[in-house]
Amino acid sequence: MEKIRVAICGYGNVGKGVESEITKAKDMELVAIFTRRNPANLKISSNTKVVSIQEIENWKDKVDVMIMCGGSATDLPKQVPEMAKMFNTVDSFDTHAVIPEHFENVNKSALKNNRTSIISGGWDPGLFSLIRMYSNAIMLDGNTYTFWGRGVSQGHSDAIRRIEGVKNAIQYTIPIEKAVDDVRAGKNPQLSTGEKHLRECFVVVEGGADKNRIENEIKTMPNYFSDYQTTVHFISEEEFKANHNKMSHGGFVIHSGNTGKENNKEIIEFSLKLDSNPEFTASVLIALARAAYKLNKAKQYGAKTIFDIAPSMLSSKSSEELRKELL
Amino acid sequence: MEKIRVAICGYGNVGKGVESEITKAKDMELVAIFTRRNPANLKISSNTKVVSIQEIENWKDKVDVMIMCGGSATDLPKQVPEMAKMFNTVDSFDTHAVIPEHFENVNKSALKNNRTSIISGGWDPGLFSLIRMYSNAIMLDGNTYTFWGRGVSQGHSDAIRRIEGVKNAIQYTIPIEKAVDDVRAGKNPQLSTGEKHLRECFVVVEGGADKNRIENEIKTMPNYFSDYQTTVHFISEEEFKANHNKMSHGGFVIHSGNTGKENNKEIIEFSLKLDSNPEFTASVLIALARAAYKLNKAKQYGAKTIFDIAPSMLSSKSSEELRKELL
Numbered sequence: 001m002e003k004i005r006v007a008i009c010g011y012g013n014v015g016k017g018v019e020s021e022i023t024k025a026k027d028m029e030l031v032a033i034f035t036r037r038n039p040a041n042l043k044i045s046s047n048t049k050v051v052s053i054q055e056i057e058n059w060k061d062k063v064d065v066m067i068m069c070g071g072s073a074t075d076l077p078k079q080v081p082e083m084a085k086m087f088n089t090v091d092s093f094d095t096h097a098v099i100p101e102h103f104e105n106v107n108k109s110a111l112k113n114n115r116t117s118i119i120s121g122g123w124d125p126g127l128f129s130l131i132r133m134y135s136n137a138i139m140l141d142g143n144t145y146t147f148w149g150r151g152v153s154q155g156h157s158d159a160i161r162r163i164e165g166v167k168n169a170i171q172y173t174i175p176i177e178k179a180v181d182d183v184r185a186g187k188n189p190q191l192s193t194g195e196k197h198l199r200e201c202f203v204v205v206e207g208g209a210d211k212n213r214i215e216n217e218i219k220t221m222p223n224y225f226s227d228y229q230t231t232v233h234f235i236s237e238e239e240f241k242a243n244h245n246k247m248s249h250g251g252f253v254i255h256s257g258n259t260g261k262e263n264n265k266e267i268i269e270f271s272l273k274l275d276s277n278p279e280f281t282a283s284v285l286i287a288l289a290r291a292a293y294k295l296n297k298a299k300q301y302g303a304k305t306i307f308d309i310a311p312s313m314l315s316s317k318s319s320e321e322l323r324k325e326l327l
Numbered sequence: 328m329e330k331i332r333v334a335i336c337g338y339g340n341v342g343k344g345v346e347s348e349i350t351k352a353k354d355m356e357l358v359a360i361f362t363r364r365n366p367a368n369l370k371i372s373s374n375t376k377v378v379s380i381q382e383i384e385n386w387k388d389k390v391d392v393m394i395m396c397g398g399s400a401t402d403l404p405k406q407v408p409e410m411a412k413m414f415n416t417v418d419s420f421d422t423h424a425v426i427p428e429h430f431e432n433v434n435k436s437a438l439k440n441n442r443t444s445i446i447s448g449g450w451d452p453g454l455f456s457l458i459r460m461y462s463n464a465i466m467l468d469g470n471t472y473t474f475w476g477r478g479v480s481q482g483h484s485d486a487i488r489r490i491e492g493v494k495n496a497i498q499y500t501i502p503i504e505k506a507v508d509d510v511r512a513g514k515n516p517q518l519s520t521g522e523k524h525l526r527e528c529f530v531v532v533e534g535g536a537d538k539n540r541i542e543n544e545i546k547t548m549p550n551y552f553s554d555y556q557t558t559v560h561f562i563s564e565e566e567f568k569a570n571h572n573k574m575s576h577g578g579f580v581i582h583s584g585n586t587g588k589e590n591n592k593e594i595i596e597f598s599l600k601l602d603s604n605p606e607f608t609a610s611v612l613i614a615l616a617r618a619a620y621k622l623n624k625a626k627q628y629g630a631k632t633i634f635d636i637a638p639s640m641l642s643s644k645s646s647e648e649l650r651k652e653l654l
Contacts, residue, residue, distance in 0.1 A: 007608060022585050024467040041482075045588075098648070099654055125654045127461070132653045133599075134454070136613045137642040140351040184600075257612060260347050261372075264602035266610075270458075273511075275591035283586060287464045307639040307649050311457060314464040322634050326428055326459045327452045 003029040004293045006286075007063040009053070009083065011035050011042060013247065014092065015069035019046055019281025021081045023095055023285055027316045031063060032264040060086045064296075065289040068092075069282075077102055084109040084117045084303075090285050090290045092122035099125070109301035117303045121288040122281040123272055124148070128253050130306055131270040135255035141268060142257025146185045147175035151249030151277065159224045163217050165209030168237065170244045174198040175252065176229075178187055184267035194227040201232045204240050249277035287314040331620045333613070334359040334390040336380070336410065338369060340574065341419065342396035344609025346373050352613055354360065354643045358390060380480030387413045388509040391623075395419075396609075398529035404429055411436040411444045411630075415619045416562045417612050419449035426452070443623040446631045448615040449608040450599055451475070455580050457633055458597040462582035466593060469584025472510045474523055476500035478604065486551045487528055490544050492536030495564065501525040503556075510581045513592035521554040528559045531567050576604035614641040 006028050008015045015033065022030050023046075032049045035042050039050040051059070066087035070076050076093045083089050084106050093102050110117040120126065124146070132144050153173050160169035179196050182189045201218060205211060215232045218225055255268040261275055274280045288306070289311035295304065312319055333355050335342045342360065346560050349357050350373075356566045362369050366377040376584060378386070393414035394599045397403050403420045411433050420429050426447055437444040447453065451473070459471050480500050487496035506523050509516045532538060545552055582595040601607045615633070618640035622631065639646055 016585070021467075076343060089571045097653070100651055103650060119654055127465075127595075129654045130461070133638055133642060133649060134457070136653060137617075137638075138454075138610050140348075140610075141501060194467075197528055234543075257604035257610075259344070259603055262603075263605055265600075266602060266607045267598075267600040268454075268600045269596075269600075271596045273592075273594040273595075273596075276586055279586035279591055283465050283584075285468075290464075300572050305646075305650055307654065308637050310637050311460050311464075313632040315460060316464075317462065317637065320427070323430060323632055327423070327426055327447055327456045327464060327632055327634065 001027065003027060004290060005029060005030040005031045005062065005064045005209075006289055007034060007059065007066050007087075008069055009034045009066050009079065010075065011044065011058070011277035012069060012071070013039075014282050014285070016045065017276070017279040018067050018069060018286060019044065019048065019184060021283050022286055025290070025316070028286070028290065032059060048154075055098055057086065058136060065292050067283075067285050067289055077105070080111045080117065080119070084115050085113045086115075086295045088115050089117040089287045090121055090292050091117075091119055092126070092285060093120050094122065094123065094125055096109055103303050103305070111302040114296075114299075114301050116292045116301055118288045118292050118305065118309070119303055120305055123274075123283050126216075126253065126281075126284055126306060127272070128251070128270070131253040131255070132270070133307055135257075135268050139255060139257030139259075139268070141259070142255055142266075143188050143192070144255045145196070146251065146253050147180060148251040149173035149175050149249070151251070151274075152247060156199065156201075156224055160203060160218055162325040163214055165206050165214055166203055167206050168204040168240055169250065170202050170240070172200045172202075174200055180252065180254075183254045183256060184269065186267055188256055191228070196227075197228065199225055199228045199230045201230065202235050202240065202244055203232060204237050205234060211275060246275065247277045248275050250263060250274050260281070274298035290314060290316065292316060328354065330356040331617060332356060332358045332389065334361060334386065334393050334414075335396055335615055336361045336383070336406065337396035337402065338364075338371065339396060339398070340491060340605035341609050342394075342602070343372065343614070344606040345394050345396060345613060346371065346375065348606060348610050349613055352617070352643070353491070355613070355617065359386060361386075363593050375592065376528070383410075384413065390414055390588055392417060392619050394612050394616055396612075404432070407444065407446070408432040408436045411442050412440045413442075413653045415442050415623045416444040417448055417615045417619050418444075418446055418611060419513050419608055420447050421449065421452055421455070423452065430630050430632070438629040441623075441628050443558075443619050444627055445615045445622075445632065445636070446630055448631055450601075451578065453598070453611055453633060454610075455578070458580045458582070458595070462580070462584075462595050462635055466582060466584030466586075466595070468586070469514050469582055469593075471580065471582045473578065473580050474502035474507060475503050475578040476524065476576070478578070478649050479574060483526065483528075484553055486548060487530060487545055489578075490541055492533050492541055493530055494533050495531040495567055497529050497567070499527045499529075501527055507579065507581075510583060511594060511596065513583045514645050515583055519554070524555060526552055526555045526557045528557065529567065529571055530559060531564050532561060560565050563585070574604045575602050577601050617641060617643065624646075
């Protein structure tokens with residue numbers, strides 16, 4: 001069997017996850033890791049070839065799918081439309097509000113060059129989107145709720161670290177139990193994001209810094225914290241390193257609907273409990289890379305999302321096997 | 328907008344569910360209910376035309392999708408291959424072991440007549456299958472567990488009712504909490520079906536019947552009960568009617584996988600808590616009927632399963648709307 005030749009563009013946490021998880025996909029091989037850094041200085045965990053992103057054009061015919069592992073803020077919106085001219089791509093672009101624009105930009109490049117690009121894969125957007133979509137198509141009379149956490153929010157952690165006197169910080173987003181319970185009970189509550197989530201912060205300060213001022217600055221920070229129940233714990237550097245080094249995350253999608261004249265309650269719930277957010281995201285991207293490869297072989301060019309792709313496309317098993325083993 | 332013309336074949340609990348839930352689908356209309364009984368005697372809940380199944384051929388050009396609502400034991404294996412000659416069909420055939428054979432039979436009929444038939448829709452097979460499939464495609468290193476219940480098993484209830492001296496009976500399948508907890512904790516236990524589920528029976532006996540004998544016959548019944556922890560409660564006819572008249576069901580699919588060198592645990596869980604099994608099943612079939620209609624318009628003929636169908640096909644929303652609202 002000829003293997004699908006996959007490459008990684010961007011060697012951050014997700015890129016490392018792809019490098020580790022792709023070894024489990026017997027129908028794929030990792031052929032290169034592209035980086036903006038000096039390849040000679042990049043320490044990687046496998047024997048994969050490390051190549052400067054400057055040379056990526058030379059790999060046009062040597063890579064079937066490029067897994068784009070840059071960040072959503074600045075990397076992906078620029079990189080993916082460029083790469084989609086040369087490669088089939090998969091990305092985990094997750095800035096919800098800008099997804100339609102990202103789709104259009106990538107679609108144009110990919111269509112013009114007979115490439116297939118799957119955008120916004122991962123778990124949210126990604127698997128959570130799937131559940132929201134299937135639930136809404138099936139239960140027309142219902143409400144969908146998404147809760148995130150318990151997990152680390154990189155953006156909120158960064159915001160705390162920018163405060164004067166803060167040496168290190170991490171922020172956990174935590175679903176409010178009562179809100180989750182009400183939704184699970186089919187009560188269909190109206191909930192703002194602040195009524196669904198708590199924010200818990202662990203902060204290491206510089207010697208002599210004013211903890212009261214820092215706590216106040218955090219709790220009153222607009223957009224990030226002011227609309228939330230926020231708790232701040234000041235801890236030592238040692239405790240920080242020992243207990244807050246995991247990139248765990250997760251969450252729930254709950255759809256609560258009604259059927260029949262007796263208003264029967266029907267509750268659909270999907271949850272993820274992830275020890276490693278980037279490794280799980282990488283696992284989704286790898287399955288989507290397989291789909292991108294198959295779609296391109298079938299001349300399905302342009303940008304796609306997980307909504308446009310038959311589930312079987314993600315699997316290495318045949319339709320017969322899937323019907324027999326998993327239906 | 329022209330509406331999708333849907334008909335029901337078989338007016339049991341699922342048929343009644345389709346009749347009630349289809350009113351929520353603004354892009355569809357219910358044009359007829361086909362029955363084997365005398366149409367004049369069928370009491371239905373809407374103003375839909377009731378037609379004898381004998382006359383179904385005359386409706387060939389008046390129905391876009393036929394929702395097959397008969398039973399899996401004897402109705403669907405015979406009826407669907409016949410109906411797929413004249414109509415696009417959707418069914419909820421759920422005898423897992425015979426699905427490959429059912430697929431082949433329906434596929435032959437549908438292909439020959441340019442029809443599209445979606446088989447084995449519902450929640451298991453159906454939504455549970457989807458989660459099993461996506462999970463296995465994404466987490467290659469992992470185990471999938473399916474738990475059913477708490478819910479009514481029609482087959483087990485029937486088996487009890489066949490025992491001499493039993494007037495009425497219902498059987499609930501209940502997941503064993505410790506097993507669910509172990510799976511959720513990522514312990515990857517080896518579990519037989521009997522180690523995953525309890526069986527709880529509520530039985531009304533004829534006057535003078537020997538309860539000890541009946542309890543013993545239930546608990547030792549091969550296949551149905553002998554391999555399970557089974558409890559039997561004898562109750563009065565009144566209590567039976569008051570407390571055991573719901574067709575509630577549900578269950579979980581849990582996939583427990585590992586990633587990375589540190590063996591990070593990643594837990595995917597999907598659950599349903601349904602007040603009405605037939606009304607929820609009907610809701611899934613209606614969304615699949617929409618997909619069958621679209622697939623047929625796109626000349627995608629033959630038998631399909633939920634694995635073969637892009638999720639967006641189930642929705643009445645456009646791809647643009649889906650990306651904007653639900654991705």
